[in-house]
Amino acid sequence: MSLPRIVATRYLLPLREGGSLPGVVEGNDLGTYVLKFHGAGQGPKALVAEVIVGELFRRLGLRVPELKLMELDPVIGRSEPDHEIQDLLVRSGGLNLAVDFLPGSLGYDGSSGTPTEQEQARILWLDAFVANVDRSWRNTNLLVWHKNLWLIDHGAALYFHHAWASAEKFTATPYNAGDHVFRDAVTGVAGVDADLAAAITPALVTEVVGLVPDEWLLEGDRERYVGHLLARVADRSAWLPGGAR
Ligand SMILES: Nc1ncnc2c1ncn2[C@@H]1O[C@H](COP(=O)(O)OP(=O)(O)OP(=O)(O)O)[C@@H](O)[C@H]1O
Ligand SMILES: [Mg+2]
Incomplete structure (x- = not known):
């Protein structure tokens, strides 16, 4: 058993209320996700905790948005003017954690x-x-x-x-x-x-x-x-x- 793997196709916008600056990103499956970056301050261990805890809670009957592994090529953020976001994307090339975006939540x-x-x-x-x-x-x-x-x-x-x-x-x-x-x-x-x-x-x-x-x-x-x-x-x-x- 493994989490589905997808590829980021478009960086849509940053979620500024999140301390780790997650972004809303589109995937090659046309889904919209909150992307949590391995290059954020907390490092990949934060993503490890998201997977273990989120998937444990889901299996015990709680509602957790679907989690997928998302491959990121930092070039998708090249038109993003904010340096902080550019840096974060460059540091986060490779595999990141995509959380299904719940619109209107x-x-x-x-x-x-x-x-x-x-x-x-x-x-x-x-x-x-x-x-x-x-x-x-x-x-x-x-x-x-x-x-x-x-x-x-x-x-x-x-x-x-x-x-x-x-x-x-x-x-x-x-x-x-x-x-x-x-x-x-x-x-x-x-x-x-x-x-x-x-x-x-x-x-x-x-x-x-x-x-x-x-x-x-x-x-x-x-x-x-x-x-x-x-x-x-x-x-x-x-x-x-x-x-x-
Ligand atoms: N799956 C989702 N669907 C819709 N909105 C979301 C989703 N995940 C996160 N958000 C929004 O983005 C915010 C930041 O997300 P999250 O709490 O996961 O990031 P963080 O950087 O770990 O935050 P924190 O500052 O709490 O450590 C949430 O408070 C929520 O408003
Ligand atoms: Mg939070």
């Missing part, structure tokens, strides 16, 4: 698209599991599209991969649920714990880690991601918001 502000309490608890549990710090009220990284909630921007999760030497600690690092957009669902976390923990099997984790392209990884990285994620799900006593049952 709006950022979640609590007024519509609110998930049930159980769904909120599942999102809180999963964000705690992958240590996603980017789901606060200031920056929810949730989109409402056709009245449904969609989860985006998982590039800051799995931060243990920035320091493999101390990554052991990740297994038991607590999660600050107080900052999470669904922090009030903490009382429901124990109720969704058993199902989610049972669903995160070695086969599932191996499958989603297997979707990351070799280009963004070093030798041995796949085993490291699988090992740390399985160790974290096996013992939830230290990190689960509200405490494991």
